[in-house]
Amino acid sequence: MTTLADHINAVELIDHHVHGFWTGDGDQVRFHNALNEADTEPLAEPDAVFDSQLGFAVRTHCAPVLGLPAHSAPQDYWERRNRMGEAEVTEKLLRRCGVTDWIVDTGFADGVAGPDEVARASGGRAHEVVRLEQVAEQAAAASGSYGQAFTEILSARAEHAVGTKSILAYRGGFEGDLSEPNAHEVAEAAARWRDEGGKRLTDRTLLRFGLHQGLRLGKPLQIHVGFGDRDLDLHRANPLLLLDFLRSSGDTPITLLHCYPFEREAGYLAQAFDNVFVDVGLSVNHLGARSPSVIARLLELAPFRKILYSSDAFGPAELHFLGARLWRIGMTRVLTGFVESGEWSRRDAVRVVDLIAHRNARRIYPQLN
């Protein structure tokens, strides 16, 4: 009989929200800055980034993959990965994720791989989600009706994509009216925005328009929630501020991404709405040794068919790898606790693992099959 730990260790994952890995070699500063999510400035003491839960997790779990002892010094780790080169580091780490499918957010992709390269390097399948704010910028650059251009571009891009993604959290947050604007309001706002140059969408009317176009498409709509870099107002990225929007969102699956420190609020929404799903990607990586706590908190109100796996990795393949590794460790810790206390059966625990690892994603992203 396979133990629960063995099952979790081997289960195939669908990473339902991820970005590309770096396609070219880079310097130590690039590597260091990629290990801090929230800061947007050059780090004051660059080596300090390793004095964090994520830094410790890199040394504990990635060092052995690169042939170094666990807990190797930061400088030794850097020298080894630098000597190997980005391509070899990436391949070594990606092949050990146990991920069969990657759903890649292509909305911001400077210097990182696209879905095809992700598939090739990992030996898995890759799919795309289309970022709605990027579609908006493409529509602003097109001629004629903004609204028509938006729907045409979205429809064309979505043909091969499995879902959409919104970064409204970075464009003013969730507070205020998120209802669908009418055609006249959209045209006016678009004219204003085009006059101003049509770069970096922050106009609320057009952001709302994009969200509702995403809903209409019917494919899962991913929404960045909570924790990110300091350009966002974290208190305005509280998923409870989405309540009115969710109440009128119909049947389109909506996936709340990351969610820290609002993962319990997000779990509530996953219980409250048939079409709401939730993950704690990104958070798991940055919490390292503490990630079992956020995994456990997500297993409070969120029904088990509403929880997904993602890494939200971007750049160094350490993040793709740790997403999976730390999830396996955290799930093992938390579910073993439930089973050993007699609250869950081992068989139920195995089934919940499968739901979160891949079955839920396969159900809501039917194109994956």
Place this chain on the structure above:
Amino acid sequence: MTTLADHINAVELIDHHVHGFWTGDGDQVRFHNALNEADTEPLAEPDAVFDSQLGFAVRTHCAPVLGLPAHSAPQDYWERRNRMGEAEVTEKLLRRCGVTDWIVDTGFADGVAGPDEVARASGGRAHEVVRLEQVAEQAAAASGSYGQAFTEILSARAEHAVGTKSILAYRGGFEGDLSEPNAHEVAEAAARWRDEGGKRLTDRTLLRFGLHQGLRLGKPLQIHVGFGDRDLDLHRANPLLLLDFLRSSGDTPITLLHCYPFEREAGYLAQAFDNVFVDVGLSVNHLGARSPSVIARLLELAPFRKILYSSDAFGPAELHFLGARLWRIGMTRVLTGFVESGEWSRRDAVRVVDLIAHRNARRIYPQLN
């Protein structure tokens, strides 16, 4: 010497906020929907409700009471309870709660038992709390002065009731002015509401009036806080938004119910105000295997004489039973940890159990004696 676990297992409980159990048989859909608190629509995949902490807890703890193995399949569980019939299921489960007194919220009671039936079926005593918003609707239907009708109805109903209850959280939440309106404002608002038909109170002036009438009565005022169904705006049910109201609330005991995910904020308020009390009823049931975490978080700032027990059960008697069962398990886990680490003495732990189980409730609801 009784162990701490034995003591917790046997301690008599006062369930200070509960609703009636179902008085008649019903179908599987009714049962499924009763296991999801937050969703207000028919569940998309009805059997999915069992893939939740509460669903697992039903199979783990209730199945053996109905003569099935722990962790029985959802369908087997349903068939057994359906064959037994609601009355037998209810009696089996209620008799195993170890509850001596039930304080029943009669404000919404479609299809569920009243206090007398609860007493009869459980073999315990039952008492009533009067819902202030229901009194308001009765006053709207009366003739003459609304204010006078309200106080007369409240006074008459409260004669045999041990406290009052407010669901302001469901009627706009806690944000904004909660001071007492004057008689003129009340009369104006009442006239307006009566003109509109006098159904489902959402007028802030009259809601405020009701709250302050509840305070004046001097009996404990229960307030729904936090987690509930999606009709409420959860971020507007944060108990910190009650601060101004609490500052002017005098000596009347105020009990903050449920509180998830704001149980730490509620604990703070219980420390900050002599007259504030707190529980995590409802939350314990829905957290199942994770309920020790919310019990532990409540044991942070809340003084131990300010914590109460409740189940907030409504409908299936599984909820009445699990409230007690999971509380006993969670308290055992958390307090045993405190004692084993040397932080608490066993004797103190036993005393805290008694305070929360019944002594605090008996102190603030003197009519129970």
Place this chain on the structure above:
Amino acid sequence: MTTLADHINAVELIDHHVHGFWTGDGDQVRFHNALNEADTEPLAEPDAVFDSQLGFAVRTHCAPVLGLPAHSAPQDYWERRNRMGEAEVTEKLLRRCGVTDWIVDTGFADGVAGPDEVARASGGRAHEVVRLEQVAEQAAAASGSYGQAFTEILSARAEHAVGTKSILAYRGGFEGDLSEPNAHEVAEAAARWRDEGGKRLTDRTLLRFGLHQGLRLGKPLQIHVGFGDRDLDLHRANPLLLLDFLRSSGDTPITLLHCYPFEREAGYLAQAFDNVFVDVGLSVNHLGARSPSVIARLLELAPFRKILYSSDAFGPAELHFLGARLWRIGMTRVLTGFVESGEWSRRDAVRVVDLIAHRNARRIYPQLN
């Protein structure tokens, strides 16, 4: 080889935010009220204050220092400390803290020791932080330009001080504009305040002016965040409301104090801003047996070079002692868990202990050396 627990038990601490201990004997009511942080009224049942995590911690950890058995009864504890007298109790407890340096907030010091007395009684060194709102009140009382008086007083007082402190949380909280006002606005607001008597600063313009003068000084600026007494609106003391202020705060170290229940939000800010630091002083004392949980939560997003130790003790020396004692217990529990699970190396754990215990504070308060 020293074990991790031995290392934590012996590590020298810098208590970077503390107040004086009582300089004279007092009655039992004074002692009881000092054990409840949040309530500002005479406690309804004075002995009830011992039925709290802090009350249990006093009996568990302080009783043996005074020669009583652990878990002694509250009345026995009071009688022993009363017979000993404040001076002896203080010295016994302070000498067991393992604190080498105390950074004393002198902004409110009725009946408590100043830095010199703290140094003498503890056998350590003591330093001062200047409370900006107190400087404002001194400037209001001075003649001539308020702005000039403020900068002169601050500059004079800061010559021997190692930092500044703001209690904006108690003066309206963090919501709204916190940008620097111009000289004209300051002069107008100051004239208005002086006309009103110049007591207890609540004028937002002058509060903002003070904060920015603190930044300009360049020495660490301590900000009260979260948990305190009920005079503050806890939801307006959420550190996320400081985001705009932090974005424009430059290089001056800013230390977020206490932070409960927003310690995860504060940890995020410590990751997001090079100049932001964080502690959970005060919270640790009041959480007692549950303090490992808040220490663990702080070790989520906050980089390990951004975390500080403080007790925030005020009055009874039990608080100075428990701050250190409970921190050592909590750190041992949490870090041992990380090491035993293989996530951290023992060597890294020891280094993180040193960073939080004293190395981080020594780096940002260079005058300590």
